[in-house]
Amino acid sequence: MNFNGLKRLAVTASAAAALYAGSALPSLAQDTPTLNSGDTAWMLTSTVLVILMTVPGLALFYGGMVRKKNVLSVLAATFATFSLLTILWFLVGYSLAFTDGGANQAYIGGLSKALFAGVTPASLQGTIPELLFAVFQLTFAAITPALIIGAVVDRMKFSALLIFMAAWMLLVYCPVAHWVWGGGFLASDGVLDFAGGTVVHINAGIAGLVACIILGRRQGYGTESLAPYNIVYTLIGASLLWVGWFGFNVGSALAAGTGAAVAMTTTQLATAAAALAWMFSEWLVHGKPTLLGMASGAVAGLVAITPACGFVDPKGAVVIGLAAGVICYIFSTGIKRALGYDDSLDVFGVHGVGGLVGAILTGVFAAEAWGGKAGLLEGNFAQVPIQIYGCLATIAWSAIATAVILFILKFTIGIRVSEAAEVEGLDVALHGESIQ
Amino acid sequence: MNFNGLKRLAVTASAAAALYAGSALPSLAQDTPTLNSGDTAWMLTSTVLVILMTVPGLALFYGGMVRKKNVLSVLAATFATFSLLTILWFLVGYSLAFTDGGANQAYIGGLSKALFAGVTPASLQGTIPELLFAVFQLTFAAITPALIIGAVVDRMKFSALLIFMAAWMLLVYCPVAHWVWGGGFLASDGVLDFAGGTVVHINAGIAGLVACIILGRRQGYGTESLAPYNIVYTLIGASLLWVGWFGFNVGSALAAGTGAAVAMTTTQLATAAAALAWMFSEWLVHGKPTLLGMASGAVAGLVAITPACGFVDPKGAVVIGLAAGVICYIFSTGIKRALGYDDSLDVFGVHGVGGLVGAILTGVFAAEAWGGKAGLLEGNFAQVPIQIYGCLATIAWSAIATAVILFILKFTIGIRVSEAAEVEGLDVALHGESIQ
Amino acid sequence: MNFNGLKRLAVTASAAAALYAGSALPSLAQDTPTLNSGDTAWMLTSTVLVILMTVPGLALFYGGMVRKKNVLSVLAATFATFSLLTILWFLVGYSLAFTDGGANQAYIGGLSKALFAGVTPASLQGTIPELLFAVFQLTFAAITPALIIGAVVDRMKFSALLIFMAAWMLLVYCPVAHWVWGGGFLASDGVLDFAGGTVVHINAGIAGLVACIILGRRQGYGTESLAPYNIVYTLIGASLLWVGWFGFNVGSALAAGTGAAVAMTTTQLATAAAALAWMFSEWLVHGKPTLLGMASGAVAGLVAITPACGFVDPKGAVVIGLAAGVICYIFSTGIKRALGYDDSLDVFGVHGVGGLVGAILTGVFAAEAWGGKAGLLEGNFAQVPIQIYGCLATIAWSAIATAVILFILKFTIGIRVSEAAEVEGLDVALHGESIQ
Amino acid sequence: MKLITAIIKPFKLEEVRAALTDLGLQGMTVTEVKGYGRQKGHTEIYRGAEYAVSFLPKIKVEVVVPSAQVDKALEAIQRAAKTGQIGDGKIFVSPIEHTIRIRTGESDDNAL
Amino acid sequence: MKLITAIIKPFKLEEVRAALTDLGLQGMTVTEVKGYGRQKGHTEIYRGAEYAVSFLPKIKVEVVVPSAQVDKALEAIQRAAKTGQIGDGKIFVSPIEHTIRIRTGESDDNAL
């Protein structure tokens, strides 16, 4: 029997933490690690899948939900962000997140691997090339800030957006990734986050909430129809998110073994459960099941299972999915409207709330036989509080740092387009292009 | 030399039947099977590819062919079906199809693996985790009923559709899958169906035919223009079907070995041949080669090569593709119109007819050196009758059970939307959404 | 440590040349080569990815850039070309490119593997089935001619296009592929072309330039607005090109090892750098960063890194990307317009120019530790001239042969549609279809 | 000459066109429009936000006819476009002073 | 009866519609059009080729009103559609000789 994958997971707070686990647990590493072509094949594929999630996936998911005059601007924001952060990750991001930070190791890594210094073709990370690990992690670092775009569409300046993205990756994403996956304080404290519920989704969700409040509502919010231009694009995007997320979640096993099979099973079940939960909630409340609702539910399920996917059993996954579908539905519709902030495409309602649901329920449903650590249902009462603690740390840092970055930009180059540009539409006003 | 893959195929009626072959042929299993990371990597990828086929692939292929007012409803039907059947497969479907049914083993499996009971992370199926096998099979069980949507678009109630899909998967798909892949009577009788020509395509094709007849024609059929809204969507869908089908066909080898290479080669050649065959037929008959024709031909080729892809050589694959292209063209255009049933998007004409062409020609072109069993051309006169017998069994069961389900629905909750809703379009009438 | 991949690269002019390297370097091949399931898994995936690049990737990238009345015709041209060339590759193409040509071996292969003769399921190519290698190479042979479509859109006859594609693959692609990858004279001379910068991009880019000149400009060029119909399609296409190109470049390592990780890293970095370079150039010159510009830049980066991706280090990749972004921008905008040829979708400006930039800079940045051969920066002054020599040979042959094929077609069946058809649009005029 | 402008339900276009050509009228111009009237629209829902869509898809048929044919044309349109349900639409008649056929320069009734 | 045709800025449609219904006018027909006028368009750039887009998106509102209500309607539209910025649009008034409600056959003022 091959418990390769499971063993690795059992001893790490998260798959990606294997980097540190390796040195921390020399007893397991009797053999010099060697490259495994099957694991490498799967990680190559996973990396490609996460790219598929971002462009075109996320770009279309968001792009289809805005008005015709702003569709291209959303695609451009996503595409440019993805490109920019790729380069930044290479320059310093990887190093900040995944190297030893010395005195500050609890909070942030160092610069020893800036420009991938010292990473040779032969360097391994577990059973795969370290270069491949670095590019896989790149895709996480690029999509996380891009998620925030959904909160600021239709009104944010493109120049300010790019600067914000760069600053946010370095000041928010890299530290939080380091806390959980780079040997920082949340990893030591035992927070479970298999593929990034906290690092990616809560983090981006909170930033989206803060950003949309600082930026202010779209013109016409609440008075004009801001109905989506083309939900076909949104459906393509949501489907590619679903498809690509297998790279994200299953790839986080870092190997093509049993852990990967667990993550794939739980991801598929939770996503489907959440899509149905949102759809039926809506059907009940508004009398009609919408396609946008199903797609939103699926994304909510993907978000919520992300921290849990390598730790829970299939039944737990279905419950997590159902919970995420219903709760995110309530937040993205009723509660948002009641509070009056214009989180345009529900970055907080789906990623923030879904991330919280997932992080906490990971502490409930984690099962020793499925991922190596017991949760509440198996009598470990400590895990849920630890999960909540991880969420709070992330929320605090993300909210404060996001606000600081945006206020600095607001009082220097400005963050919002002119009223006339907003009326004309960002496609023409900022990019000189339009859909015919 | 590595005949791993080939050996496995040689001894089973179909790759998926390896489950049963294992116990039936203990002499081959000298070594305890171990997990192979390369095989696992490919099966993870294959599973993702079949999901890509369904959403967004199939959804867009169908969605682009209806009128603007119904596009979203087609996408919604596909997305919701996919989600619903995922959960049902987990609840009971997998167990019904792939466990031992005891006294009824010839016809249906049992409930021992309901809710994936007993399937642990460590359970293997051949060289891959059983969980992964179960999810791979899930994607087949979800896309097969979804194929039927093409026959009932523009007029079926969404609620009735969902109930139909659930009932059909349990009463039609699971039994037939069990017959061929779960050790049921067709497997014992030697029917060759590598990746699901009979189980998937004939099965869904017949159900589509029955469904469109019971449902009746669309309003305006034959009098109004029902021209497709946007063939760009259809082309994206057809391309993703082509791409994702490699997961379907090649994944059915259950290993990244020589069998996979055979299936990939035959799939690519048959698909291209069929696309050209349909295109040139149409060019000859109507004077113009259409994009919709090429795309339809490609799908017809994919369907026809599905049962054959691991059993025939490349030349056989090209012939199967050519035959499927021409014959499906004739059925989906001339014959359908002559008979007057409104199989709106040609589920029967493409999947039913293409499946029959493929099933029978598998019996003709099967080659010992390519998949382990001789066909007609190698002097095995018994195989074609066996193939036909498999088709007839499937046709009979599918037709009867589909009709029963639909009549029950018809006389209880009703299956067709109101005339006013049909005129207004299902997007607004059923889902409260529209494309702008 | 596993240097499998690297070793192979170190001794071959290009990964694909491993076919010949095998016999040339018997000392390395002590062990009988055996099938590696991990390598096979990755090559199956890579093949699927290159198909994703072509349909729907390339089809949409191009399709979104033409006017509404011609969108379907572009998709049809791509889809039909892909299907046709698949069959031709099986018939003779593979054999011409990858077998020993005997007396003509320096220039072209033989017919010994026509119809895949002698290629059995058990035949290996390195560590993967030869069938898989043949289909992987098929995807290259199919996409390369399809690239040329961008130069002739809106005005070329569909029948002439298909004949041109067939002739071009056999007379231009197969020989040049043989020169570089099939043991022909460019391989012997030491030209570095990891994944096809010369064979694919310069080759197609030059053919595009010649074709658009022979065909003449579109009606309305320079006077009417020929603005793109829907850049959303172009963005989907560009993203799928980006995603699929990992199959193209990383798959060219023919194994899931360290060489693959290098190619993935350099491809991602160069692409992002080029997207940013084009975007910022345009922002500077025209005052607005366009989505079409970013997408074009990304493709330019993908093109330029293609020959280099397995030979250079990450820093080199970034520089190659930046150079490609800026230079292709200048060519596709200013210089093209100044010279007045109507290379409608910039096949030459992006693939030709990007290919040249990449081919030459491969000679500059090739690094022994990253791909086994030293370039200019490591003191090997001979490599750049060799690279230029490879470019010139390809340019000469491609230009001449393309012109000959097109002139023959021009004076026989004609290559351009009627003026009325051009005004009406090719969708309706040639294919009898339209977008609504 | 008169311009007859008919706002009709989209799926009635084919019948109206046939009715007019039956009268020997060989030309007309058609526009996709949105109508607001007694027929009420519908509600669309996006993530719980409900938007009242009060404008409904209609087709505007414009046909210029010689004065002598106005009555027959009106009757033909009305018959073809009528479902008896609310929202069937309106027909407006307005004066046209001059008509030219661009291709030939012919004018007035000859240009129709 | 008169036909009032107003060319307005797209985002003013809702206000114009409200203003007209406030007057008790229960029907109108709306078309997406492109306007050319003093308000200048913009430039679009595709791979360095600049296209001047001189036509701007506008909405055409057509409403047929009894002659007695023309003045009030004109005033209402003007108030609702005005931003004071160039490109606010025009209102044209032209005669309608005859109106028919397709559903009932009612005519003229009764048909509105």
Place this chain on the structure above:
Amino acid sequence: MKLITAIIKPFKLEEVRAALTDLGLQGMTVTEVKGYGRQKGHTEIYRGAEYAVSFLPKIKVEVVVPSAQVDKALEAIQRAAKTGQIGDGKIFVSPIEHTIRIRTGESDDNAL
């Protein structure tokens, strides 16, 4: 004032616009329409089902001009829009009784 309505072939729009601005006419409104006439349409084929598409894409140009300029405008449009091929389109002239510029409230010829 008169409303000149020209139904033209789409690719002639730019020439017609130029011809009108050359006359000093600074405004016009343009709509995408479908025309039915002597120029015959085409057939589309979807999975063997042939649909006759009898309506062809046309552009409707509407320009309101002072009565004094009508003739010159008609001539300019005709010259610019003519290809001599069937389907070139029509020009209709109808009366406008009143014009208002929304932005300023100016009226009639001053509003154009």
